[in-house]
Amino acid sequence: MSRKPEVNAARLLASVADFAAIGATPAGGVNRQALGIEDRAARRLLAERALARGFTVFQDNIANLFIRREGRDASLPPILIGSHLDSQPTGGRFDGALGTLSAFEVLEALSDAGIETDRAVEVVAFTNEEGSRYSPGCMGSMAFAGAGTMADWEPIHATDGPQLADELAATLAALPEAALRPTGHAISAFVELHIEQGPILEQEDVPIGVVTAVQGTKWLEVVFSGVAAHAGTTPLEFRKDPMGAAAAAIASLQSAVMPADPEARLTVGRITAEPGSINVIPGSVTFTVDIRHPDAAILAAMDQHVRKECEAAGARWDCDVSVSQRVNMAPGRFSPTITGAIEGACKALGLKSRQMVSGAFHDALFINRVAPTAMIFVPCRNGISHNEAEFVTDAHMISGARVLLNVVEALG
Template sequence: MNMKPEVNAARLLASVADFAAIGATPAGGVNRQALGVEDRVARRLLAERALARGFSVFQDEIANLFIRREGRDASLPPLLIGSHLDSQPNGGRFDGALGTLSAFEALEALADAGVETDHAVEVVAFTNEEGSRYAPGCMGSMAFAGAGALAEWQSIHATDGPVLAEELATTLAALPEAKMRPIGHAISAFVELHIEQGPILEREDVPIGVVTAVQGTKWLEVTFSGKAAHAGTTPLEFRKDPMSAAVAAIASLQSAIMPTDPDARLTVGRIAAEPGSINVIPNSVTFTVDIRHPDAATLAVIERHVRDECEAASARWDCELAIKQRVDMPPGRFAQSIVEAIENSCERLGLKSRRMVSGAFHDALFVNRVAPTAMIFVPCRDGISHNEAEFVADHHMISGARVLLDVVERLGANSKAFRSTSL
């Protein structure tokens, strides 16, 4: 038997529903945080389905889960596809899971059709992409690509208390059927399907986004320190008011960065005042700044602008200033060859596509450091994600899975075809 592989739409949609039941929330989302009980249940279900199909199951020391369908030539590095299974505390049922389950559907479709590939094809569910229970996010893919070390994270406490090392050991022990392998192994390429988490595809009525890059991200923590004083008795000329400094800096940045550059992103997501009393001028105000841009040089210019504006506000309000950098993640530009392979699949399937840059970071950003990589986006309703209201229409899920399967068939079918699309 050697037929044309086809996505089994009913099977894929049922699979998405089955996994959405693991950690389901009353409002229709999921709470399946990394290395928790629900995460372990999802990993087991995926592993059991893989073993039932005769696929091999592996895990590494950081609990990245791999499902392997062998190829004709064991000497060739495998083609890797997949995403993650963990969610935000009140996340949606599609973020991460759709990419992992679409990848597994591709593996099943190849097996159903009896299609042999030269390269083995592996599905991966990376550990802790979200970073909601343990920070930083993308631990599994960072470790896989050598961008972070497990030893540095072992003592980190979860938001609900447990140390990472303990939950990791429990998670690994809960799946003894999975053979252990070292962290990181050679792969021929990586393709990740994901929901867009933005409104562009839906607004333009385009079913497939071909992701060419991931924006670079910098997180800064800004603290203005002034002098606490009575709100009613302290005239303006006697105030060293860090709140006024913070408000001035934030207002200036909000009006200067994004309005002048459509590719730029600037977000103040958290702000705290001390002592936090209604009738006391704060002693200090701390806020976070998330800046993003697909161009590294421009991102550096934006960071300099943030620092300059904060220094000016500090001087104006006679406050001390401290800025700490919490995250510095350079942009990732995906392999042109894999981008073109995805576009070619869209053309073969008669699906409209557009190139786009991802504003969120994904596991693909890190895997891109060690192998040719690109991403497939599908639309989500109103661009809503990290929210229980997150929704992807059935036909968009099926279209994304069909494109992924076609890409996998082309890249994995024979080594010559892959080499013709490699970097």
């Protein structure tokens, strides 16, 4: 006899605490980087809990971990829910893990209530979302969606030395209970619960963000080349100063791009000067520019604006300039059907919600290429993430899981 499924709040909160103990740091965060010992321990714990509930566990060639609860019709593509378990070196306990563990709680709640969905529901823990130990991030979801392959990444070495191919093989071998399947399979939809990683929901006292899109991202590297010269003996008219050009370009971009468009993001995150001596005009200055926007055409226009401003600054300071692209990640618009299901769940549960665009990229950005997708955001205190101080209230964790369960019921 089936009954209305309900999130077991105590079980979910205990689960979050249990996984936070794997790779725990003294300041209350976690260091559980992709394909390392701690990551394997988290995967094992999740798999053991799944097998104890009678769910099927399998993994693919890039170590994406799947937990399947069968539905009435095995021929129907499953609903996929989940996130990731890896963290930043000094990460928080909620980023990724909350989404994965809330998804597992959905499976448990359905089973507790004796609910039989039409199609199977699968939980996924994607490999290397963070990209902190191996770059690029989102390897697992990229491979699942056909946006990258192991052949592209196998030679990569970790920040602590080991080659990706070796650590991947060790991770797969550490979980022999999980059958190995090819990477990528048909799914009917993907829903990812995640912390917002920004301050909007908390500031507006809204418990649920309905994510309609993910910003596109471009990383550019700008190099101004001038002439190294003595700081004390070289008058202004004889200087070819790349630092002057860089400062002018950065000031122009910072004052123009974001003030003109509230959806635009521009960040200069790294700058280096060569030879780097206090009393030498640099011979070259290199800096990075991270630009983001949910509209692909506007993002392309931002790219051109950066290049134009840098060329103008180079000309003013008599320096050569080159701008090269390091990352080009197209924006993603999520399925109105799935976002509508999330909004419907919030109304049914009496929870306030608001639509929003994600400023960070997530696994959902890539899965969106192969299936209808959307995300559920919950607030995090002061918008802090990728930080040991990351914090989500119990009430918000439970609300997010309840919305996810309701959405799965609606889609299943």
